[in-house]
Amino acid sequence: MPVVIFPIPQWEESLTLFCVILTGVIVVCSGALAYFRYVRMVRPPVGAFNTRDVVILLIVIGVLPFVYGWLPDTAVTCILLVTFASALYIGYAPLLGQVGIWLGIGVLFGLNIWSSNHIMGTVAGWDWWYAQQSVVVLLGAIAVCNLYLQGGMKLRHVAWMSLGLACYDIVFASYYPLTGRLIARYITHPLTPVIGMRFGRVDYALGLGDLLVYSLFFVAAYKAYGKWAATIAGAVTVVFGGFATAFVPFLFNFTNANLDELVPAQSLFGPAAFLTYLWMKRHYGRERTMAEYLASQSSTAPAPQVEQAPAPEPASI
Amino acid sequence: MFETGVRQFRLALGIALRRRLDPRNVERLVGDVLATLAEFGEAGADAAELVEGPTTNPEDRLEFTNGSLRRTAVRLGAQSPFYARLFSSAQIDPAKLDVAGLRAIPVTVKADLTERPGDFRCTDVQAYLATRTTGTTGRPTEVWLSRYEMELWPALGALASVLRGELRPGDVMQVNLSSRSTVALHQAANACRLAGAGCRLLGIVPPETALESLAEGGATILLTNPSYLAELVKAARRAGMGAGDFRLRRLVSGGEVLSPSLVRAASGMFGVPHVEDPYSMTEIVPITGRPCSQGHMHHDTNLGLTELVDLHTGEPAAPGALGTLVITPYFPYRDCTPVLRYDTRDVARCLPDEPLHCELATVPATSLVLGKADHLLRMPGGEIVTSRQFIEVIESLPAEPWPARYRAAACDGRIRLTLPASAIAGYSQAEAVRHFAAAGLDVDLDIVGDDQAVSLRHTRSDMLETTFASPHALVGA
Ligand SMILES: [Zn+2]
Numbered sequence: 141m142p143v144v145i146f147p148i149p150q151w152e153e154s155l156t157l158f159c160v161i162l163t164g165v166i167v168v169c170s171g172a173l174a175y176f177r178y179v180r181m182v183r184p185p186v187g188a189f190n191t192r193d194v195v196i197l198l199i200v201i202g203v204l205p206f207v208y209g210w211l212p213d214t215a216v217t218c219i220l221l222v223t224f225a226s227a228l229y230i231g232y233a234p235l236l237g238q239v240g241i242w243l244g245i246g247v248l249f250g251l252n253i254w255s256s257n258h259i260m261g262t263v264a265g266w267d268w269w270y271a272q273q274s275v276v277v278l279l280g281a282i283a284v285c286n287l288y289l290q291g292g293m294k295l296r297h298v299a300w301m302s303l304g305l306a307c308y309d310i311v312f313a314s315y316y317p318l319t320g321r322l323i324a325r326y327i328t329h330p331l332t333p334v335i336g337m338r339f340g341r342v343d344y345a346l347g348l349g350d351l352l353v354y355s356l357f358f359v360a361a362y363k364a365y366g367k368w369a370a371t372i373a374g375a376v377t378v379v380f381g382g383f384a385t386a387f388v389p390f391l392f393n394f395t396n397a398n399l400d401e402l403v404p405a406q407s408l409f410g411p412a413a414f415l416t417y418l419w420m421k422r423h424y425g426r427e428r429t430m431a432e433y434l435a436s437q438s439s440t441a442p443a444p445q446v447e448q449a450p451a452p453e454p455a456s457i
Numbered sequence: 458m459f460e461t462g463v464r465q466f467r468l469a470l471g472i473a474l475r476r477r478l479d480p481r482n483v484e485r486l487v488g489d490v491l492a493t494l495a496e497f498g499e500a501g502a503d504a505a506e507l508v509e510g511p512t513t514n515p516e517d518r519l520e521f522t523n524g525s526l527r528r529t530a531v532r533l534g535a536q537s538p539f540y541a542r543l544f545s546s547a548q549i550d551p552a553k554l555d556v557a558g559l560r561a562i563p564v565t566v567k568a569d570l571t572e573r574p575g576d577f578r579c580t581d582v583q584a585y586l587a588t589r590t591t592g593t594t595g596r597p598t599e600v601w602l603s604r605y606e607m608e609l610w611p612a613l614g615a616l617a618s619v620l621r622g623e624l625r626p627g628d629v630m631q632v633n634l635s636s637r638s639t640v641a642l643h644q645a646a647n648a649c650r651l652a653g654a655g656c657r658l659l660g661i662v663p664p665e666t667a668l669e670s671l672a673e674g675g676a677t678i679l680l681t682n683p684s685y686l687a688e689l690v691k692a693a694r695r696a697g698m699g700a701g702d703f704r705l706r707r708l709v710s711g712g713e714v715l716s717p718s719l720v721r722a723a724s725g726m727f728g729v730p731h732v733e734d735p736y737s738m739t740e741i742v743p744i745t746g747r748p749c750s751q752g753h754m755h756h757d758t759n760l761g762l763t764e765l766v767d768l769h770t771g772e773p774a775a776p777g778a779l780g781t782l783v784i785t786p787y788f789p790y791r792d793c794t795p796v797l798r799y800d801t802r803d804v805a806r807c808l809p810d811e812p813l814h815c816e817l818a819t820v821p822a823t824s825l826v827l828g829k830a831d832h833l834l835r836m837p838g839g840e841i842v843t844s845r846q847f848i849e850v851i852e853s854l855p856a857e858p859w860p861a862r863y864r865a866a867a868c869d870g871r872i873r874l875t876l877p878a879s880a881i882a883g884y885s886q887a888e889a890v891r892h893f894a895a896a897g898l899d900v901d902l903d904i905v906g907d908d909q910a911v912s913l914r915h916t917r918s919d920m921l922e923t924t925f926a927s928p929h930a931l932v933g934a
Contacts, residue, residue, distance in 0.1 A: 185504035186489050186620075187461035188496040196459050291458055292496040431498030 153342060158386035160344040164335050165354050165382055168278055169374060172285040172355040173362060177437075179234060181290045188292030191300075198304040201349070205312070209321075213329055220331040221249065224280050231283020248276050249330070256330040266338040270345075274335035277348050285355040294427050295360040299417035302353055306410025313404035350405050354381050357413050361420065364427035369420055373413075380412035381405060461489040465507070472759075475528040477789045480608035487615045487651045491626060500620055508617040522762055523555040525787040530554045532579070532788050533797055539569065539576035540797055556762070560773075564766065564783050564800040570598045570740060577794045584793055588639040590739045600739055602640065603793035610640075610743045611647030613760075613790075619652050623707065624678070626653030631676035633667050633685050634712075635920050636660040640742055645680060654678075660922045661685060664692035671703060671727075678707045679727070683715040684916030686732070687859030690722050700728030709733045713917060714828060714845045716852040719859050736826055741784040741799050743791070746826075749815040753822035754805060761786040765807050765823050766800070768830060774807040779841060781805075781830050782823070802830040804843060834865050834872065842872065842898065850896040854889070856882040860918060862910040874900040877910035 208216050225245055233241040255269045336345025354377045361373035385405040421427075428436070464486050471478040493500055530551030533540035544551055549562060570577060578584060584601040618624035632645050642658050649656035657674060659667055668689060671679060681689070686708070693702075708729045715734045723732050736746030736754055744761040746754045756763035764773065765780035774780030782801045806824035813822060828844025835841055842865070851861040858880035866873045874893070881889040886902055893900045911919060 183497070183501040184458075184462065184465075185501040185507055186465065186486065186493050187458040187501075188489075188492045189458050190460075190492060192460055193458050292493075429496045429498070431496065434498075 153344075154387045156339055156342075157344045158382055160335075160337055161346050161382040161386055162378065164274075164278070164346050164351055165377055168281050168285075168351045168355045169358040169377070171278065171282040172359045173370070175231075175282055175286050176289060176359050176363065179286070181230065181234065181286060183291055189288055189294070189297060190292075191297065193293075194297045194301050194304070197301060198308075201305065202308060217330055220333065224276060224331055225249070227280045227283045227287070228276075230287055231279070248272070248279075252276060253330045263338055266343075270336050270338060273332060276331065277333060277335045277351065280333075281348055281351040281355055284352055285359060288356060289359055289363060290430070292430055293356070293360065295357075295364040295417055295420065296427065298353070298356045298360045299414045302357065302406065302410040302413040304410075305349070305353060305406040306408075309404035309406040309410070313407070346405070350381065350409075353406065353409070353413075361416075363430070363433050365420055365424045369424065372420070373416065376412050376416050377409070381409040384408045461486070464489065471789070475525065475787075475789060477605065477792075478609060480605065480612045483609065483612035483616055484651055487612060487619055490616065490619045491653060494619070494625075504620055508620050518758060519556065522758070526556065526559060526762065526785065527552060527554050529785065529788045529791075529795070530797065533795060536579035536581050537577060537795065538580070539565075539573065542576075559762075559764075559785075559798065560771075562798055564771075564798045565796050566800050567598055567740070567802070570600070570796070571596055574599050574601075574794075577796065579793060579795065582793045586639060586643075588739060589637060598740060601794045606743075606790075606792045607640075607643060609790070611644050612651060613743065614644055615648040615651040618648060624648060624652040624654055628652070628654035628677045628706075629657065629675055630654060630678040630680060631657045631659060631667070631671055631674065633659050633661060633679070633681040633689075635917065636922055638739075640739060641680075641737075661918060661920050662922055662924055664688040665696070666924060668692050668696065668698070671705070672698065675704050677704055678709065679705055680709045682917040683710050683713045683719060683734075684860035684918035686710045686715075686723055687719055688918050690719070690726050690859070693726050698726070700726065703727050705729050707733065709735065711735045711737060713860075714826070714848045716849045716859070716861070718849070718852040718857060722857065722859075734825070736803075738784075738801055738803070740796060741786055741801060744784050744786050747817065747820075748825060749817045749822070751813075751815040752825060753808060753813065753815060753817070754825050755817040755820040755822040756782075758821060760790045763821070763823075764798070765805060768804070768833075776807050776810040778807050779804050779827070779833075779843075780807055780823075782826070804828055804830050804833065834867060836867050836872070837870050846896070846898065847874070850893055850898060851876065851880060853896075854880060854892060855884060856880055858882075860914075860916045862913040862916075864913045868901070872898060872900045873903060874898075875903040875905055875913060877907045877913065878904050879907050879910070 208219075211219075228245050228248075229241055232244065236244055251272050255265075255272060258265075333348035334345040335348075335351065336343055338344070358370055358373045358377060362370035385408060388408070464482050467482050468478065468486065470476075490500065530540075530544070530549075534544050534551040535541070543549075543562065547562060549558070578601055582603045582605075585604040586602045586607055587599050588602065589597040589599050615624065624630075628649070630645060630649050632642060634641050636642070636658070646656045646658060648654075657670060657676065659670060664685070667685075670676065671689075679686075693699075703726075705727045706729065708723060708727055708731075710723075710732050711734055715732060720732045724730065734748050736748075736756075737744070741761070744757050744763065746756045746763070748754050762785045764783040764785075766772070766783045767774045767778055767780050782803045782805060783798050784801060785797050785799070786795060788795065803826045805826050808822055808824060812818070815822075825845070827846075828848075832844045833841050834843075834847075847863055847865055848861045851863055852859050856879060858877070862877055862880070864875040876889075881902070881904065884892065886904065889902055890900060893902075905913070
């Protein structure tokens, strides 16, 4: 029996999108923070995340959509498979062991590939696909977030990266809507790097990149300055990454707030994150290094929230 | 982090393929280590592999050694006139060389280098810097080095030092070595530059000057020779100084025999837990040896091959036997004036044939260097007394007569030991003889005036460099 779907008001669409983003943000941020606090990744003997790594990441992120656009879908799937498998392996092998991690990856990917090919065109089918899709993407985001942060990425790096991504988002969304077209073309294929839900005829989704930047910003603020800074970072993320992104179409009365028309989430979040970082730097002083963070955790006394020590940073962007 | 990975890969590839390494790449890796230490406080797991080399398995190590020997010999055959001649006259194919075959090649001795220095210069390299040996034995040898070597060695040295925490940003290294020790000074200054540390190259100046700069200049690392270290301890005692006056965290003293008595006094005076006593030599740079806590000398296996060759047979020394260290630095670490099987004449004892249990147990070892082969005292009964035996016993006399000044000779089946009078101060001659006997040395003492002390045995501290401030100061017993 056909179900007639009536269009819903735009504010309701925005509110639903906000709820989806908020759920994603809460899960990824709390997951990444818990991982950061309780799991130590094996890091390479030499190497700390630095400014050049930010530049390299931005270049890769800038080039990747063109590569994906040029490659056939099967090749994109293969790249995504390798990328997600690496991320999950690095992130969860220390917790699950060799057998456990490959078993886990096999089950997750198998389900994902199976359901990608067997979506029945129903809302329930879509939601099932989105649900296990989201699990892979959230786990991946938490792993990569920790790979970078436990590798020495600082709040300063995250702030600059957010700013760079904001520029990309504006360019890509306004002048060259490549990402939207890619998502529209690739969605329903295995391992599409988004989380989301479908309500009615509308997809409410959030990209892996956005999730990663939000979790990086939140946990980097925690590592750098402690829990109050993380609270502020979390609030900025919810307001500028979630609320503003969801309600911009409503406030500016976009004709179509359906996520098939991509909202450039980073263009709002990037400048806000960067300004927050500048304020924190001014207010709290130098960021804690990973060594200082770990020392503060191992001491029984409450973690020194901030060091006002004027120790100079070796380099800045 | 991405770049660091690429740099490590490039270094590993260069080492594996035995190609010339890029000194800039190694220098940047030093910067990466510093950044890692700044962020994490320590290097990650497996960092030791970067400096110690990955191979602890004997079979892999043998394969690595054979490959390195072949690569080195092939280049020498093509570029070094001396070794091209040597290989052809001994009918040796360098491309088929291995550790066993190496023994067929006669050792290169100091006289070869001194008499025909030009023959050792490789024809495919532009020489840059000449350095002369500053040892106290015989005519100096001149060794030419290329720019590549002078850039690579400090970079590799700095990489190892920062990874081991031996050199840190903010350290101040004071170097009291002869100002003519060009390579050592260059190495120290450039390693400090790469590590973000300060470096004060002072030379063998009057000990009071060096002490003042140690204390007030806030040096954290002192690099010197044992004999000069002895002068520093004595001068500090005269000035009534103590551990509280210094900020030293490391004291490195090599190039001569370092006695336990001097180690105790110097560690107490300068407030360091121990005195490091590395082994190195101008002719065989950049190969070094490191002593461990159990008194072995462990020899670098990554940059070169160290053999312990029996003093009489020329075959590998048997466990317990004395041998001379014969060293072959590998290409691409030695470039301009390379040597193959260089006989250092530094004598060490072969360790018993049983597994080691020290912190460097995976690195091959001998005893500490016991002295120069030419300074061994051979007794009629076949017993051999080494310089180290004499120096350790003399320096443990109550007068603490560092650096030991003595002359020893075999006379009617007994050891005739000449000492300056001040060496046995506080003892009668009979008590002094008993002191030596307790250490297993039956000696007849011959006591001379202190004015003859310096002529009994020369030490590196005798190469005093005067200053305008104290032009007449002399260092001596
Ligand atoms: Zn040992």
